[in-house]
Amino acid sequence: MGKTVSHTADQSWKKVKLPVRLAASIGFVIWLYVIVSGGFAWPSGLMQYSYWPWNQSWFMFYRSSGKHYFMQAKGTLADGSAAPPLVDMYFKFPAAFHSSRFNEVIRDDWHMRQLGAYMCRKYNRDAPYAARMATISIWDTWWDDKRGLRRYEHEIPAAEKASWNYLTDEPCSKLEAEVPQ
Amino acid sequence: MEFSVRNWSRGRLTASYEAWNRYFFSEMALDSLALYRVFVCFVVFLESLSWLPYAEELFSIEGFHIRYSFFSAQMSPLEAKAFVILLGVCSLSAAIGYYTRLNLALTLLCYAFLHSVDFINEKAVETIVLVVLSVLLFSPCNRLYSLDVYLGRLERREKGSVFFQRLLQWEFVQIYFFCGVTKMMTPEWPTGKVIIDSLTGRWASDAGIWLSAWIPEWAVRGAGFGTIIFELFVGALLLTRPLRWLGVLLCLGFHLGIEIFLDIGSLGRQFMAADIFLFFNPDRSAVFIRALLPWSRRSIHRVREKARGLRPAASN
Numbered sequence: 001m002g003k004t005v006s007h008t009a010d011q012s013w014k015k016v017k018l019p020v021r022l023a024a025s026i027g028f029v030i031w032l033y034v035i036v037s038g039g040f041a042w043p044s045g046l047m048q049y050s051y052w053p054w055n056q057s058w059f060m061f062y063r064s065s066g067k068h069y070f071m072q073a074k075g076t077l078a079d080g081s082a083a084p085p086l087v088d089m090y091f092k093f094p095a096a097f098h099s100s101r102f103n104e105v106i107r108d109d110w111h112m113r114q115l116g117a118y119m120c121r122k123y124n125r126d127a128p129y130a131a132r133m134a135t136i137s138i139w140d141t142w143w144d145d146k147r148g149l150r151r152y153e154h155e156i157p158a159a160e161k162a163s164w165n166y167l168t169d170e171p172c173s174k175l176e177a178e179v180p181q
Numbered sequence: 182m183e184f185s186v187r188n189w190s191r192g193r194l195t196a197s198y199e200a201w202n203r204y205f206f207s208e209m210a211l212d213s214l215a216l217y218r219v220f221v222c223f224v225v226f227l228e229s230l231s232w233l234p235y236a237e238e239l240f241s242i243e244g245f246h247i248r249y250s251f252f253s254a255q256m257s258p259l260e261a262k263a264f265v266i267l268l269g270v271c272s273l274s275a276a277i278g279y280y281t282r283l284n285l286a287l288t289l290l291c292y293a294f295l296h297s298v299d300f301i302n303e304k305a306v307e308t309i310v311l312v313v314l315s316v317l318l319f320s321p322c323n324r325l326y327s328l329d330v331y332l333g334r335l336e337r338r339e340k341g342s343v344f345f346q347r348l349l350q351w352e353f354v355q356i357y358f359f360c361g362v363t364k365m366m367t368p369e370w371p372t373g374k375v376i377i378d379s380l381t382g383r384w385a386s387d388a389g390i391w392l393s394a395w396i397p398e399w400a401v402r403g404a405g406f407g408t409i410i411f412e413l414f415v416g417a418l419l420l421t422r423p424l425r426w427l428g429v430l431l432c433l434g435f436h437l438g439i440e441i442f443l444d445i446g447s448l449g450r451q452f453m454a455a456d457i458f459l460f461f462n463p464d465r466s467a468v469f470i471r472a473l474l475p476w477s478r479r480s481i482h483r484v485r486e487k488a489r490g491l492r493p494a495a496s497n
Binding site for chain 1: 201202203205206207208235238239243244245247301305308309311312340342344347348351355356358359360362363364365366367369370374375377378379380381382383384385390391393394395444445448
């Protein structure tokens with residue numbers, strides 16, 4: 001007696017037309033090639049061969065400094081008095097613990113000047129002429145993270161902290177003229 | 182019997198051709214893909230709710246943005262809020278399956294646009310969701326567990342080509358694998374330094390901070406090394422039949438751990454949904470899902486019967 005084999009499930013792929021199968025298969029192979037070549041290219045230093053959006057998903061927690069970075073800003077008004085806390089006024093979204101979007105901005109000169117211009121412009125738009133912000137400073141403070149502790153900036157002894165100034169009393173007029181709105 | 186190389190190679194070619202087609206285009210149950218759509222869209226809906234109070238800062242011209250791309254935040258605060266509400270409405274509609282394809286397209290457009298506006302707060306999960314929504318948009322995920330079917334707008338289809346589910350499987354497998362490759366090339370990972378830094382850093386949850394206080398050094402190193410091994414090889418487990426359940430269990434444990442010890446938004450939830458719904462055999466999953474959700478079959482059957490009863494008799 002011959003063995004009866006049901007091909008119903010096995011042959012169901014034939015319901016998809018050949019041109020569709022061909023196009024989908026070629027698309028899949030190209031897609032896989034782009035991802036695989038990009039996936040190996042990036043860690044090999046050939047970042048130009050890895051493509052968005054896939055190259056954004058490979059670097060989750062791939063490195064860490066072990067330090068807590070805390071960027072701050074301070075404005076000085078035309079009369080020499082201090083402006084109200086700028087970061088708290090304009091950055092409310094909690095990006096991480098004790099860290100707003102302000103703290104997530106890339107630390108380089110171009111980004112810092114953009115940030116400075118934004119805060120000057122935003123503050124001066126609503127302030128009366130005599131109370132306009134004249135200068136702005138942006139600086140970073142960092143300290144080592146400690147196991148089992150969350151530490152705020154004011155709890156860290158001065159000896160354990162380091163800092164770096166990105167903008168030091170930079171005139172708002174200069175920043176606003178330099179950075180397009 | 183005479184052996185012919187030509188016949189043998191032709192036979193091998195035909196077998197490979199059939200195997201490829203079976204793997205990518207066989208008809209399989211759509212239950213798991215449809216439920217995956219429900220979950221992904223619902224997580225996007227929750228994400229839009231969390232953005233809503235901050236829409237002005239995140240997406241409007243009033244917030245700080247870096248203009249890297251063609252898109253820039255030119256929306257007023259009101260428009261930004263409206264856009265986030267639109268994303269919420271569309272993603273919820275896609276989740277419940279109301280005009281599913283249209284709402285999937287709108288969800289994808291809104292999500293991509295909002296993602297392009299806020300580069301500062303860019304998260305890996307957002308690019309993953311964009312890829313997933315793009316695949317779901319063209320898939321038959323709207324043919325089950327959707328209001329479109331319940332209301333009779335679309336015909337219920339229990340089976341469809343498995344191609345889109347395969348695409349999503351490979352998408353997640355490549356993420357695991359290349360995350361592993363990247364970590365393998367980073368000297369701080371095998372030593373566990375990144376693990377302990379993450380547990381004490383600004384992404385750590387309270388549980389993560391607590392764990393970092395007492396976790397021994399050998400466990401930290403083991404976790405670092407283990408993560409690399411896990412990410413490099415879990416894709417192979419997920420894609421092969423005998424150990425798939427082990428792969429899924431490992432993935433669920435891995436992401437549950439991350440969810441507990443780190444505070445990184447919806448990333449873990451999206452991965453867990455993918456692990457649960459995408460990797461098991463769709464036909465077997467369907468049996469399990471239908472056993473868990475018998476109401477879905479009964480209610481659809483009831484609606485159909487009712488519709489049949491109301492339909493005027495054909496005049497012949």
